[in-house]
Amino acid sequence: MDEISTGLLFFILGCLIVISGYFSGTETGMMALNRYKLRHLANQGHRGAKRVESLLVRPDKLIGLILIGNNLVNILASAIATILGMRLYGDLGVAIATGILTLVVLVFAEVTPKTIAARYPEKIAFTSSVLLSFLMRLLTPLVLLVNLITNGFLRLFGIQVNRQDEDPLSSEELRTVVNEAGGLIPQRHQEMLISILDLEHVTVDNLMVPRNEIVGIDINDDWKSIVRQLTHAAHGRLVLYRDQIDDVVGMLRVREAYRFMMEKNEFNKETLLRAADEIYFIPEATPLNTQMLKFQRNKERIGLIVDEYGDILGLITLEDILEEIVGEFTTSTAPSLSDEIAALPNGDYLIEGSANIRDINKSLGWKLPTDGPRTLNGLILEHLEEIPDHPLCLRYRGHRMELVTISDNMIKQVKILSPAEPAQKKAISKNTGNKKRPRKS
Structure with a gap:
């Protein structure tokens, strides 16, 4: 190293830091990919997606390759930084070089590239897959040796790395995916997909x-x-x-x-x-x-x-x-939800006692319990444990209710006095996605 000039060593050190940043960003980009989107792109014939998917078949091999390259580069960079420190500041230069290199590696080879890769995983992964595929073929013996040793230690803890367990989405996870789709899926279609997922719970x-x-x-x-x-x-x-x-x-x-x-x-x-x-x-x-x-x-x-x-x-x-x-069919002869729920000018709601609780929750964004009675009348009677013989007021689950009309052993009309949030004050008459309570045969 003595015959290599200081300027050249600085240049080599800079190149090593860039390479280290490449490996760090590539690792984050590969792991941050949306696997379902990746599979879709691969099925559509996207060449980069196909390369990445082939690399992720064995994630342990991919991680081993990236870490081998990253550690080799970082160790070499540390050695060069130590030589430069000693040339410039003597024995004290070792400590100075260690501190400066640590800061530089953190900023330029770890935090920055990983942040960019997490923000744009597809761009980073698809681009990097070309070089990674070449390196995987070139360094396969070394990668296999490292993985053999690593997997041996993992087996001591009962972890089977080679077994690729399926990781399907549950219905709740799929619901979150649909809700987070935003503008990618029209709102009306999102409501229909969520309703399909709800069928197993209703x-x-x-x-x-x-x-x-x-x-x-x-x-x-x-x-x-x-x-x-x-x-x-x-x-x-x-x-x-x-x-x-x-x-x-x-x-x-x-x-x-x-x-x-x-x-x-x-x-x-x-x-x-x-x-x-x-x-x-x-x-x-x-x-x-x-x-x-x-x-x-x-x-x-x-x-x-x-x-x-x-x-x-x-x-x-x-x-x-x-x-x-x-949602409701226009050919139905049954009353729509707007016939059972009337929004009053002061923000209160006048609701028929026969209105279905699920429809009320879906329309107004409330969380009245649905595991018991099906109608608002049944819910209130269960809460009171008696049939009232005159109008009265009560509070239930944060909602102030006024029983307006009672006849034939039923609560016919209820006024909900609980103030509604702005998001809940939607026009019931314009609600086309909510389910009415059918009354046909």
């Missing part, structure tokens, strides 16, 4: 039409009454039952009944029963995603929900599940 009894709201025909009624109900039917299918809804005999397609009415000379109760389809029963607490697949597999569109005793709880249709994903 059961059929959350969306069902309660049994007291099911529209059907009592086959034991007089014939004129039955014909009148068919003529004025607002729904495409009606439940046929005897005396009470638990004694169902079939599901009648109104259009099929009209066809029989036009084609048959005799149209009576027996003909009506022959036109009816068999009832499709659904166990309560069936997840929506499961039920949607069952509807598809069994080629059904509507079913009655029963409890463990076989009693009918309500009714659900395929349209109800689809509306949970895409």
Whole structure:
């Protein structure tokens, strides 16, 4: 080293620091890559993404290669800095060179390149992959030797480096990815994707039409009454039952009944029963995603929900599940959410007691519990543990509620006096992505 000039040593030291910065930035860029985006680009034929993906097949080999290069460069830089320090300041130069080199390496070979690489991982990784691929082929024997020793120590601690465990996204992680997509995915599409992820957490009894709201025909009624109900039917299918809804005999397609009415000379109760389809029963607490697949597999569109005793709880249709994903259909005859929730000028809300709690939470951004009663009326009655016989006020989960109308053992209307945040004061009438409480059959 004595025959090498001081200027040349400074130049070599600068080059080594740049190379050290390259290895440090490359390591951060490679590890900071979005693996799903990388896989997508590789599938699209991006050459840089393909190179990086091949390098990341064995991350232990890649890290070993980068650290071998980085440590060799840093050790050589330290030796050159020591020589320069001794030339310029004698024995004291060793300490001076150590301090200055440490600061320079931290700023220019660690913090700065790693910060840039963390900010632009794709650009750094794709560009660096060309040189890394060449170095991997050139230094493979040395990398394998280092990894062999390293992996041997790791096995002592029970860590299997060579086993590549799958790391799929959970539904909650996928939900976060969708929410963080920002402008990459339109807001409307984000809402639909989130709704699809919610299907496994929502059961059929959350969306069902309660049994007291099911529209059907009592086959034991007089014939004129039955014909009148068919003529004025607002729904495409009606439940046929005897005396009470638990004694169902079939599901009648109104259009099929009209066809029989036009084609048959005799149209009576027996003909009506022959036109009816068999009832499709659904166990309560069936997840929506499961039920949607069952509807598809069994080629059904509507079913009655029963409890463990076989009693009918309500009714659900395929349209109800689809509306949970895409929002309300304009062809629906059921009241929209704006009919059940009215925003008052002072920021309060007047809500129907029959409004579904999930719909209220989704519309107003509240966090009322959904693991118990399905409606606001049921939630308040459970909290009070009695049916009030006159209007009263209460506080529940931070919301001040005023019971406005009570009749027929039900709370008909509730005024929510709790002040809403600005983000919650959205126009309900313009809400097209929220799910209404269906009342059709």
